[in-house]
Amino acid sequence: MTNQAHSLKFADVGQDVIIWPLAKIVSPEGISIGDSVIIDDFVFIMGGSKTVIGSFVHIASFTSIIGGGEFTIEDFAGLSGGVRIYTGNEDYLGGSLTNPAVPHPYRIPIRSFVHIKKHAIIGANTVILPGVTIGEGAAIGANSLVTKDCKPWTIYVDSPSRPLRPRPQDRILELEAQLHRELYDKKGNYIPKSQREDDYAD
């Protein structure tokens, strides 16, 4: 297996990062990646103006992150298969021509952002439009369309997305604290798999 974590020139890349060979990453120089991250085959990421991927993040096959704006996904968050994230948009409302085959000034693309906070999980085939923040611990059901911010620790479903019910946070935060005690040293540095006790190595 050729792990692209070691061949692409990222702005920053941590330890225990696996980027499968058939993932396509454009403009890696604008992308920072934390520790213990997995990016599956057939993921497509366009670096955009800035991309920050935290630690313990998984991005599943057939997910794309495009649009030229800023993308942030914090620690312990994940994108299921087929998620489409747009950090920028064309003018759908009639103010200009649209699509990248049309030159400026006839086309006025809007560059924006998407921010996914810690412990959020995005269900399969969900579409997230530009300018959205997914709150800490929010869970978005499969096939949702997210056009507005999602509140922390809330489960959302549907198109457009609506809150379904709260998502309990206590157990998740307890497990995060336990993981930190075991996988980080006293200075707060991540301990890579190769340096851990056998119990924790794969």
Ligand SMILES: CC(C)(COP(=O)(O)OP(=O)(O)OC[C@H]1O[C@@H](n2cnc3c(N)ncnc32)[C@H](O)[C@@H]1OP(=O)(O)O)[C@@H](O)C(=O)NCCC(=O)NCCS
């Ligand atoms: C959102 C989700 C977590 C809710 O799970 P749940 O609590 O077991 O859901 P339920 O089956 O009890 O459904 C509760 C209600 O929400 C609706 N609902 C559930 N998921 C929905 C979805 N993705 N979109 C629209 N409505 C949904 C159900 O139809 C039901 O509505 P009703 O009360 O009118 O009958 C789950 O349905 C889901 O979408 N999970 C994502 C799975 C995924 O993408 N996995 C990929 C690999 S990680």
